[in-house]
Amino acid sequence: MTELKRRPLPHDFHPPVASFTVTSADIEEGATLKDAQVQAAGNTSPQLRWEGFPPETKSFAVTCYDPDAPTGSGFWHWVLFDIPASVTELPAGAGSGKFEGLPEGAIHARNDYGGKEFGGAAPPPGDGPHRYVFTVYAVDEANLGPDADASPAVVGFNLRFHTIGRAQLIGEYEVPAEG
Numbered sequence: 001m002t003e004l005k006r007r008p009l010p011h012d013f014h015p016p017v018a019s020f021t022v023t024s025a026d027i028e029e030g031a032t033l034k035d036a037q038v039q040a041a042g043n044t045s046p047q048l049r050w051e052g053f054p055p056e057t058k059s060f061a062v063t064c065y066d067p068d069a070p071t072g073s074g075f076w077h078w079v080l081f082d083i084p085a086s087v088t089e090l091p092a093g094a095g096s097g098k099f100e101g102l103p104e105g106a107i108h109a110r111n112d113y114g115g116k117e118f119g120g121a122a123p124p125p126g127d128g129p130h131r132y133v134f135t136v137y138a139v140d141e142a143n144l145g146p147d148a149d150a151s152p153a154v155v156g157f158n159l160r161f162h163t164i165g166r167a168q169l170i171g172e173y174e175v176p177a178e179g
Helices: 152-162
Strands: 021-023 046-051 059-066 075-084 129-137 164-175
Touching: 021 059, 046 059, 046 129, 059 152, 075 129, 075 152, 129 152, 152 164
Parallel strands: none
Antiparallel strands: 021 046, 059 075, 059 129, 129 164
């Protein structure tokens, strides 16, 4: 196991909450991400579907986080919240491009690329495999509170106190060393 694999996952320090299931036609647990989810290729948000969340859920949030980024604080690729509780699936591309299938009322906060959308995997060449943690949060409020100008840290702070359930799916991606 490389040093990168020992970096904590984003929820290791959060209080325990109910777990539920997230699946994807585009991401397989532990497998290499498809080109569609790579910034230099498709740069398309994946299809996600979830079930088994707590019945008192009032909204959902979806994030994609790379804990292995060489920043000291990881890298947020996607921060989407205030997804209505009636929505249990996002089609591929809902968080990118023309945002087709993005639920009305859902808010994109800026990612660490600076955009308000999904930003695909782009680890530095030769840095080894990075994990991309796609998380769906069941939230106890219809509106989480932050607006679209919030940083991922502010959204994460609010999620820390309003998450009642969590599901995650982890894919990997690496770029070989140049030369």
